[in-house]
Amino acid sequence: MKTLGITLALTLLTAGAVQAHVTITVDGDQRCIRSDGVPDHDTGPWREGAIVEQQDHAFCMDATPELADTITRNVRVSGITVTGIPLRPGTAEYYDASTERGYSRDPSSGWNVEGVGGLIMDAQNAHVDGDGMYHYHGIPSAVVEGLENTLFGYAADGFEIHYVGDQAQSSWQLKSGERASGPGGAHDGTYVQDYEFIAGSGDLDECNGAMVDGRYVYFATDTYPFFPRCFKGTVSSDFIGGRGNRTPPGGDG
Numbered sequence: 001m002k003t004l005g006i007t008l009a010l011t012l013l014t015a016g017a018v019q020a021h022v023t024i025t026v027d028g029d030q031r032c033i034r035s036d037g038v039p040d041h042d043t044g045p046w047r048e049g050a051i052v053e054q055q056d057h058a059f060c061m062d063a064t065p066e067l068a069d070t071i072t073r074n075v076r077v078s079g080i081t082v083t084g085i086p087l088r089p090g091t092a093e094y095y096d097a098s099t100e101r102g103y104s105r106d107p108s109s110g111w112n113v114e115g116v117g118g119l120i121m122d123a124q125n126a127h128v129d130g131d132g133m134y135h136y137h138g139i140p141s142a143v144v145e146g147l148e149n150t151l152f153g154y155a156a157d158g159f160e161i162h163y164v165g166d167q168a169q170s171s172w173q174l175k176s177g178e179r180a181s182g183p184g185g186a187h188d189g190t191y192v193q194d195y196e197f198i199a200g201s202g203d204l205d206e207c208n209g210a211m212v213d214g215r216y217v218y219f220a221t222d223t224y225p226f227f228p229r230c231f232k233g234t235v236s237s238d239f240i241g242g243r244g245n246r247t248p249p250g251g252d253g
Contacts, residue, residue: 031063037053041142055134082152
């Protein structure tokens, strides 16, 4: 596994309030982040009627994560920021030429719409789902600019997520040429399938992670996949459903 030659600056967050509506606590082997899901920056606009609704987030994950023997994929929420907002880079939308907006929940085309570049986002690369849950699909400048250190959040398996700007480069790259099926046109990042993992083309592995100072960490990057979309540790069930200890009503829209 490649070792990234940078030093991370962080303040150990073990307990207490990060801000009024967010608490991060560690009890035994569990770290829990609770928040109302309302960001402390401007949001929107999106589709008509879409607004941020207060949530009751309670995401708990391993406080002492270890690398597992297998990689876990298809996790609804990748992690949560230290400011209490979920990271949900993927979408449930697929190219569908039969619809007015060009996509639907029908996966038969095989072309999964990418959130950043494919759906309507606000200035922080975020939007709300049908239940008003605000979540990030890409890097929120208001959050990373306000960090006191490089610690951006925690992943679904408990490993830290750091933001270090261009010091860490994703190894996912846009494919060259034209799409051979589906929507046609050039691979421009509108769809997940426009990207391919090319080992060694960046600093990070396929899950957007690397070894730093002898420990494994993930990175939030300015380019795809933005946040980890697969996981090297044991994923908490709170992230699989997508709403902490609540059952989600549906996907993105």
